[in-house]
Amino acid sequence: MNQSLPDDYRPVLRTLLRYAIAMAVFGLLIGIAFQESAHKLPFSAAPAGLHLEAVLPLALVHGHVFTLGVLLPMALAGALLLGLRCGGRPVGPRALSWLTRGFLPFAALTILLQLFKGYFILLAVRHGQHDMAAVDAAFLGGLAAVRYGVYAVIHTGMGVTLGVFLIALWRSLARIIHEGATADG
Secondary structure (H helix, E strand, O other): OOOOOOOOHHHHHHHHHHHHHHHHHHHHHHHHHHHHHHHOOOOOOOOHHHHHHHHHHHHHHHHHHHHHHHHHHHHHHHHHHHHHHOOOOOOOHHHHHHHHHHHHHHHHHHHHHHHHHHHHHHHHHHOOOOOHHHHHHHHHHHOHHHHHHHHHHHHHHHHHHHHHHHHHHHHHOOEEEEOOEEEOO
8 A cells, every 4th residue: 555644544553553453352351251150140040041041231341342442443444444545535633632532431331331330230139139120120229211312322322423423434445536636425
């Protein structure tokens, strides 16, 4: 690749790669923590169906860490490079900022929320609460408005910031028809 990277790309690519590496390590640790935590809930304390309901939310965190925290940032870094390689214009610094200062923190918050909920459910069942409706209702202090507000802010923030970046990436790939005019491809 003879084309040099735009100056704005270098810190963004480093951030995406460092984020992915940190999340990979975090994901491995979460996998170990899940295995150890699941062993502390014996089937004698929770029947098979309840056992599955208690450990499944925590089990899903591992996969979400690797998807949201490792694979997606690496794919976005690759998309930035491929966009340049196939003749697209560089994505502007504002769109790059939406990615690194918006999407990445919201993705981390999503994972932390899922981790918190997973341990909340597991610990409630370990401590004798077998009514999953009551466990679910007690999450985040039993305040439904807080719960839905937290979910809404985090997930909407993650979706909007990623959407803004993806639209900017799409626009950077417009085909050049002739000097000064473009058409979406």
